[in-house]
Amino acid sequence: MKRRHQRSALALLTAAGTLGIAAPAVAVPAATGTVVTGGTPLNARSGPSATSPRTGAVPNGSAVSIVCRLAGQFISGTVTNTGYWDRLADGSYVSDAYIRRGPGDIPKCPSATRMPAVTGSWMLPVTAGLVSGFRTRQRPTHDGVDLGATRNTAIRSASAGTVIRVVCNVSRGTCDVDGSSSLTGCGWYVEVQHAANVVTRYCHMVRRPSVTVGQTVARGTILGYVGTSGASSGPHLHFEVHVGVPATRANAISPIPFLQARGLTIR
Numbered sequence: 001m002k003r004r005h006q007r008s009a010l011a012l013l014t015a016a017g018t019l020g021i022a023a024p025a026v027a028v029p030a031a032t033g034t035v036v037t038g039g040t041p042l043n044a045r046s047g048p049s050a051t052s053p054r055t056g057a058v059p060n061g062s063a064v065s066i067v068c069r070l071a072g073q074f075i076s077g078t079v080t081n082t083g084y085w086d087r088l089a090d091g092s093y094v095s096d097a098y099i100r101r102g103p104g105d106i107p108k109c110p111s112a113t114r115m116p117a118v119t120g121s122w123m124l125p126v127t128a129g130l131v132s133g134f135r136t137r138q139r140p141t142h143d144g145v146d147l148g149a150t151r152n153t154a155i156r157s158a159s160a161g162t163v164i165r166v167v168c169n170v171s172r173g174t175c176d177v178d179g180s181s182s183l184t185g186c187g188w189y190v191e192v193q194h195a196a197n198v199v200t201r202y203c204h205m206v207r208r209p210s211v212t213v214g215q216t217v218a219r220g221t222i223l224g225y226v227g228t229s230g231a232s233s234g235p236h237l238h239f240e241v242h243v244g245v246p247a248t249r250a251n252a253i254s255p256i257p258f259l260q261a262r263g264l265t266i267r
């Protein structure tokens with residue numbers, strides 16, 4: 001656990017940027033506490049486990065506002081030994097084993113905020129059902145899958161990589177408004193280049209994406225939020241997988257078997 005706290009300055013900078021993004025839901029703190037690690041920063045994670053993607057770090061001695069808590073990985077810390085993880089106002093989790101706080105109950109977090117499934121170095125970008133498939137008979141030019149996530153759901157990078165495109169793509173008007181099926185274009189979208197020249201594309205975001213071109217992202221880094229900008233008739237995530245750089249229609253592959261081969265099932 002301790003060794004994981006030590007990261008490069010660049011990683012911390014990236015993490016701080018991620019932490020700075022406000023979660024869409026308004027979070028009211030239930031308790032406050034103080035981080036006690038004995039020195040190194042305490043890792044903040046996207047879920048209640050030391051294996052969840054790291055989203056930032058909180059310095060030793062910092063005050064934290066705790067919104068709710070979830071049972072997760074058991075941790076032996078400097079303050080106590082516990083399986084509880086505290087959710088902070090930005091939606092990240094820290095182990096309660098490193099938090100000194102007064103007595104009193106912290107409410108259990110609602111389960112609707114759970115992280116998308118993760119296996120190995122890949123994860124689902126959102127937790128949502130399939131609403132339209134890849135190059136179906138009805139939509140032979142649909143080069144991705146549509147996942148029926150609600151507006152403002154966080155969209156997470158499906159794997160580690162580098163952001164290679166952040167674009168507003170719409171046939172007329174802007175991407176900062178709801179689109180329609182009379183438009184063309186992906187709206188606000190992001191492409192991330194991963195190992196082996198795999199590129200993932202995330203379309204129709206609700207507003208300007210949360211990342212910039214050239215930024216290194218981890219699996220699970222929030223890229224932006226679900227919307228319906230561009231050629232879209234309602235909020236959802238249009239997700240594409242390409243094998244080749246740049247991503248083109250010719251190198252698009254179906255995300256479903258690609259993710260299935262990595263142990264991830266879109267339902």
Ligand SMILES: [Zn+2]
Pocket residue numbers: 132142144145146237238239
């Ligand atoms: Zn689509």
